[in-house]
Amino acid sequence: MYSSQPTRFPVTHKSVSLDIKGNKTDIVICKYDDKFLVIVTQIGCMGTILHARKEGSVSTEPTFSVSVIFGKRDEPWLLACGRQLIEHISCSGSSRPLVLSLGLKDHSPETLKELTVAVIENCLCYLAAILKYAIS
Amino acid sequence: MASKELDTSFSELLVTEGSDSVGQSNKLEGQGSNDDAQITCFTEDLHDVTFHFQIIKLTKQIYVWIGCNTAKFGHLYAAAITRPNKTVAVTPVLGGTSDNTGSGIARRLVLKTGLNIIVACNIPKDSPTLEVTAERKLFEKLKSLGYIKPRPEGLPVRSAHN
Numbered sequence: 001m002y003s004s005q006p007t008r009f010p011v012t013h014k015s016v017s018l019d020i021k022g023n024k025t026d027i028v029i030c031k032y033d034d035k036f037l038v039i040v041t042q043i044g045c046m047g048t049i050l051h052a053r054k055e056g057s058v059s060t061e062p063t064f065s066v067s068v069i070f071g072k073r074d075e076p077w078l079l080a081c082g083r084q085l086i087e088h089i090s091c092s093g094s095s096r097p098l099v100l101s102l103g104l105k106d107h108s109p110e111t112l113k114e115l116t117v118a119v120i121e122n123c124l125c126y127l128a129a130i131l132k133y134a135i136s
Numbered sequence: 137m138a139s140k141e142l143d144t145s146f147s148e149l150l151v152t153e154g155s156d157s158v159g160q161s162n163k164l165e166g167q168g169s170n171d172d173a174q175i176t177c178f179t180e181d182l183h184d185v186t187f188h189f190q191i192i193k194l195t196k197q198i199y200v201w202i203g204c205n206t207a208k209f210g211h212l213y214a215a216a217i218t219r220p221n222k223t224v225a226v227t228p229v230l231g232g233t234s235d236n237t238g239s240g241i242a243r244r245l246v247l248k249t250g251l252n253i254i255v256a257c258n259i260p261k262d263s264p265t266l267e268v269t270a271e272r273k274l275f276e277k278l279k280s281l282g283y284i285k286p287r288p289e290g291l292p293v294r295s296a297h298n
């Protein structure tokens with residue numbers, strides 16, 4: 001469903017609400033000119049915010065840098081989630097960095113794995129689609 | 137990290153098409169529950185500048201993005217009320233260490249809404265006029281959405297978001 005506005009809003013977004021291990025989870029993904037923003041929340045706020053980006057030149061294998069810029073810095077699974085997502089974004093053909101916010105009720109590996117799969121399944125396919133649209 | 141497990145899971149994924157909201161102001165006010173993320177997008181065309189606003193209302197926090205002519209993400213700030221003396225603390229989260237365009241907006245947003253605020257803003261530095269104009273337009277919208285409710289004496293209070 002598209003609005004009848006004469007000009008498109010320059011930031012595209014998609015929001016999804018689903019259940020992860022019994023917790024209602026809101027996922028919002030936004031595409032800006034120079035970044036992607038993914039908000040995942042179960043607690044009504046953005047929680048821990050991470051920044052993930054691709055490094056390395058075109059001719060070499062890409063490497064990725066992930067860091068917590070706000071919130072919990074002692075949860076390695078959050079970093080692992082960011083690492084998986086930035087790699088998927090990179091494989092989709094984009095070099096845009098990712099700002100990822102994770103406001104979760106638990107940081108267990110099972111939750112993070114299920115969440116990562118859910119984000120990729122529900123949202124990154126959308127990302128890949130809009131990237132292909134932008135490139136074509 | 138058990139990346140092999142995730143790789144296996146990824147290969148089994150089916151690409152599903154869901155409803156998307158490309159280019160749409162996806163305002164959910166009046167739809168769904170109050171616990172859902174409520175997203176509002178709008179643009180204000182002024183004489184020589186175009187402001188884009190994106191407001192994502194979560195239960196306990198509001199995220200705001202302000203774009204000045206472009207859709208670049210800009211600098212990211214977090215602001216919240218600190219106890220016990222209820223002052224407002226603002227911190228740059230991404231960028232914004234050499235200039236603080238947007239930090240004042242974040243601070244005043246907390247004062248008006250009483251909620252934790254995350255602001256992303258790409259207004260150029262040393263542009264106080266642009267900052268004031270954007271803030272005014274933003275606050276007008278927040279008031280119309282009910283996120284800021286005016287007091288009877290004319291001063292805003294924290295909105296009833298629960």
